[in-house]
Amino acid sequence: MQKIGVFVCHCGTNIAATVDVKAVVDALAKEPSVVFAADYPYMCSESGQNLIKDAIREHELTGVVICSCSPRMHEVTFRRAAASAGLNPYLVEVANIREQCSWIHKDKAEATEKAIILGRAAIAKALLNAPLIAGESPVTKRALVIGGGIAGIQTALDIAEAGFPVDIVEQKPTIGGKMAQIDKTFPTLDCSACILTPKMVECAQNENIRIFSYSEVESVSGFVGSFTVKIRKKARYVDEVKCTGCGLCTEKCPVKNVPNEFNLGFDNRRAVYIPFAQAIPKIAVIDPDRCNMLKNGKCGLCSRVCEAGAINYKQTDEIVEEHYGAIVAATGYEISDVTRYGEYAYTESKDVITSLEFERLTNAAGPTGGVLLRPSDGKHPHTIVFIQCVGSRCVLEKGKPYCSKICCMYTAKHAMLTREKYPDTEVYVFYIDVRTPGKNFDEFYRRAAEEFGVHYIKGAVGKIVPRADGTLDVQAADLIMDEQLRISADLVVLAAAIEPSKTARKLATMLTASMDTNDFFTEAHPKLRPVESPTAGIFLSGVCQGPKDIPETVSQAGACAAKVIGLLSKNKLTGNPCVAHSDELMCNGCSSCANVCPYGAITYLDKEFRMPDRTTKVRRVASVNPAVCQGCGACTVACPSGAMDLSGFSNSQIMAEVDAICR
């Protein structure tokens, strides 16, 4: 037998001025199962709350209905009061008779009648309330950062600084990412390496940070607070502990013709190599595809010269299993494939390069020692054409529909630096729009045009014709002059679209984190929760969430760290008990619910059922992870059999409210 107590608040005159509170009490007192009904000037006050608590104890109430202000205002207050009197807090219902009744109606009879109906609906729902217990789950106080570029580095440093251990998993042999390859940074033109390498060193030295370089995430299971992750440490064939990074092996290795990835193939490395001088960790790695010893057992030179005895040809991949409370995706970006734009002759001429390649050609630590020389003949280029939006803002299948965001600024930087260093070089930039929202960005771009004499031309390049004399005939449109131009260039630089790392899609699947059609991770809310994935416990840092420059990446990395710290500083996570649950006997296992779940909270089990004829039958049934479910209810409507229901907002409860209102 249910015993409901009804409490009607006057809210001073806020409610009482338009709603006849006494009439409401009288009407609701007559409802079935209502054993107590009272009113009070301020139900949220301490004495108001005491009235509720006393009634719960005295009348052994099984449910409480409070007619007051919006539940968004005081539902928590009243639930706490009920809990302190020993009643499950989820047996409390609030009827909103202030914001949605007394404040909008003037006619007292009308408002009173509506308040009564709202009260009845709340009673009808309360009668079907079930006590809910919010689940608690422990928090593993360790974070995983996937990706060791500037985004991952900054996030890891900030988390470590707050005292939590962090692991960085980086697929390359060193952390540093794209920023390590860049020469200077806009709009201040400070040297990229000079600001990045101290942070890399800090990562190596911070006791709270472990770096798994040359490693990949193999699998992820669990949920917010307690993820289990398997990490594959790829074989380097070099003992990480013994190697001192002296580099002797890389000097002696006889295989000299391996294209150097770090310099984008402009020069060569050996089969055993350290990616670059400031690499972290500074440990050699053997390229198994090129090493003679690993391929056919003939060589072993590096092993002989290594005084530390670090070379180990028998090393194999190692799988490490770790536990984390939070996971950060910081997988960054890649340069999209420009060979898809054949008109730019990237494959036809060595002197058509991408902007990242240009960075290496102007970097003091690069293959040319920072002297800008043409890749084809090593001569100094006198005319350079920069082409914007190569692949960006292209709605064709081969392109990217979005703006890559960083190209306008780095091209201004390239153009300016070129003109500064080589005043005899003419620089043309073909643009569609120059986009410079950012502090000191437009000023920077204008300086390139005004002070450095860079020729900005509004228009596009249609075709590049490599000539026999080694020049590049650039055929373009100048839309402001309304003319077709031909520029004989020595070097053409393509501002290629950036795209999310190819590894991101696979990772997102493992993390059950959602992605957009361009393979950028989706944020939980585009404005209000920009560094969290909709999947609880997964956070986003850097370009994996959308194109950004370094300052933006670093700010987002910090924000991401703050969210992770907030999570890790909790000892326990209290879940929201108003989550979905599936009735196994009704479930078909059809996957409709999982298809609409934005959190990946639903998994399927093959479960054995006893049939009436004593046989058993194995059926696929849905199972909701209450720690992951956020309680939106999308699944409940997708479910055809009604097996899926939502605690706190169950089918029968909402039906009861409908019935009460339409009665």
Add this chain to the structure above:
Amino acid sequence: MNKQDLKEEIVRMSGSAVEKCMRCGKCSASCPSYEDMEYHPHEFVYLVEKGDIEKLMASESIYKCLTCFACVERCPRGVEPAKVVEAVRLIVIREQGMNRLKPDDIPGLWDKDLPQQAIVTAMRKYTK
């Protein structure tokens, strides 16, 4: 036809999504007939989108497009300017007496090596 009808007719005939143009000019940068045209491919798209089509109809430019599709191939927005030019030209030559090339003209243009292909193609382009 009024402006709006004319625009709709051209969009319908060409199937071109002129509103997708982002004014990059790659069509005009790619156009081999550029210097012989008064209005260039990007202007065709722009003026059709604005509904300002009479200018184009009156221009010799409609007869200069080679329909070589370089603009169609390279447009990053899938706008297909060549089809827009062809639609404007068809609107013009479909009008009574607007045939650009008449059978009687052909003997004057004749050259013994000229392949039939040149004549049939030109007839198709210039004549209704």
Add this chain to the structure above:
Amino acid sequence: MQERLKARARELLGDGVVTRVLGWKKGEFSYDITPAVFESAEELERDFVFDGFCGANLSKYLIQEASKPGKGKILVFLKPCDSYSYGELLKEHRIAKENVYAVGIPCEGMADADRIRARGIDGILGIEHEGEDFLVHTLYGDERVSVKEALAERCLSCKSKRHASCDELIGEEGEDVPDDVRFTEVARLEAMTPEERFEFWRGELSRCVRCNACRNVCPACSCENCVFDNPASGISQKAAADPFEENMYHIIRAFHVAGRCTDCGECSRVCPEHIPLHLLNRKFIKDIDELYGAYRAGESEDGKNPLVSYTEGDVEPSVVNERGRA
């Protein structure tokens, strides 16, 4: 064709590829053909039929038949339209694919016995395709009926002679049939005034006796337990005591199969009251095709159906009013 199917079934049984065969056998009358499971060559020889009355879609029976543990594989014959139902059930994990050997068979359209009898032909013993006609064997000799006049409603608007999912094909693979007439009736209803539509459906749905035949035969309505039998759903009910309940039942049923219905037409075929239930499903199919792009349920074993997916640029629900005005 019947002999070819039988021969292949015997072969597969004999080779041990399958242990059972899901096919058709004659019921009380020669035209009332029922699905049946055959376990031996003898049973096949005695009872298996395949003729112009084999309209029944066998795919739904696989939910039960393919989940019998330790019973091995079952052979099933699927006409093109049946194979879409099968594909949809595979997609929804309702059938254990590893327990099924699906053989696609060609179909030239199935006859509606009622239409034939309406022409005064009685004592029907069997039916065969012969060119443009059906040759109907009767107690009183053979009769010819042109295919167009004898085809079942759903075959008149056949969607495809191409199979979706199957392991093997007997005969030539067919092609999609262009949609010319499929939505004509839906469009006719759409063109009516709301009052006329209301009257039309009132007239149709009020005949519903809630026998649940539509639900039982529908390959998309394959729930372990129906929502209308689920006490927690708040809408469980048995018989229609008020016209509202017929509305509720049929709207919800159509909504639950929307995006999953392969338009196999079984619901209308089995309805004892001849309610054109397929017109509800087709309305959803037409709307989905028009609003979200052409979609054919069951065509692929993976992907998401239109009601569990979305695009950011989807039309607003107000489109219903706007279309109504146009």
Add this chain to the structure above:
Amino acid sequence: MQVNEEFVPTIVAFCCNWCSYAGADLSGTNRLPYPANVKIIRVPCSCRVNPTFILRAFQRGADGVIICGCHPGDCHYTTGNYYTRRRMTLLFSMLDYLGIERARTRVEWVSAAEGQKFAETMRSFVKDVTALGPNRRLEDLRCRKD
């Protein structure tokens, strides 16, 4: 249909907790009136609204049902209202097909800041439904009020 001058329709409004219910609260806070015959049911997200709820409301005598949710793209649960949009578009189209008056059902996107819009929406919806008169086509006669 003849419109009864005194007819006051029963309207059920399903509002998502995060945007529209808050928007409704805001119209109260700003004292923006709308008719008292609108009764709001709070749901976590518009995607929680099952077509059966809507039909049930009509069965029990509601004259109009409106569903309010966050604007597409702003859903608290990221994607819920996208599903609402598809489901309700198709459901409403089906109701229309069965001859149920179109103006009895509506979906509106109301954010937590749009108190004004909420009140205006309710006023216009009530006006539309009032003009249609009582719901007779989806009502369960056994539930009919006098």
Add this chain to the structure above:
Amino acid sequence: MTKIAYYPGCTLKNKARALDEEARAAARLLGYEFEEIDEWQCCGGAFTTSRDEIATKLAAARALTWARDHGGRVVTVCSACYNVLKQTNAAFRTDSEFAAKVSRYEKTDPPYRGEAEVVHWFELLRDEIGFDKLRAAVKKPLKGRKIAPYYGCLLLRPSETLAFDSPENPTVMEDFIRALGAEPVRYAMRNECCGGYLTLEDRDAAKKRSAAVLSSAVEMGADCMITACPLCLYNLTKNAAGPLEIRYFTDVLAEALGLKEGGENA
């Protein structure tokens, strides 16, 4: 011997008769019998892109329907025919309104819906015969010859519909040239338009286009240029004076296969 429906086109039956004869002879040698389509009509040389153009596409439609009923494929040698037939075929596949109108008008039974497949002789050489087999069949390798392939526009664009080769970096003609024992010359203007039909009305304009193509090839060291299009051949020969010899690709093919020894004229 594989039989395949063959659409020669107007120019091949007239000004470019050699192109037709040599193509058939080479095809026979490589195992294909070109079966000329009954009463074919001129394709019109250009595909009218407008969706409401029906009459200008009927000739191509008839040829395609014939091909559907005679083996399902049609081969062309001329770039323009290839372009028109293939684009018309695509219109049948993608535009059901167009398909329905044509079928009604032509009383095609069953209605034509783009079932036939249009192939260029180059595609057969590349995809079915294979350049290795071609290389083996060459009797007189064209050693030391530096041949510039000229694709022009009609073979390549619109690439989405034609899917002949990469529209910006095609390779089929280069591979073909290599198979004949010659050296292909890469030059950037190989996929740019020669000026086409403009030669009839505005010869100066056509001259500029052709000159740009030719000078680009000459600059890269070519001594010969091959094309598959009679109009290109005309423009490049007549509208631009240069040191280059311009030939049909079938002509060099016939030469390499030793089909020109019997005193047949080039």
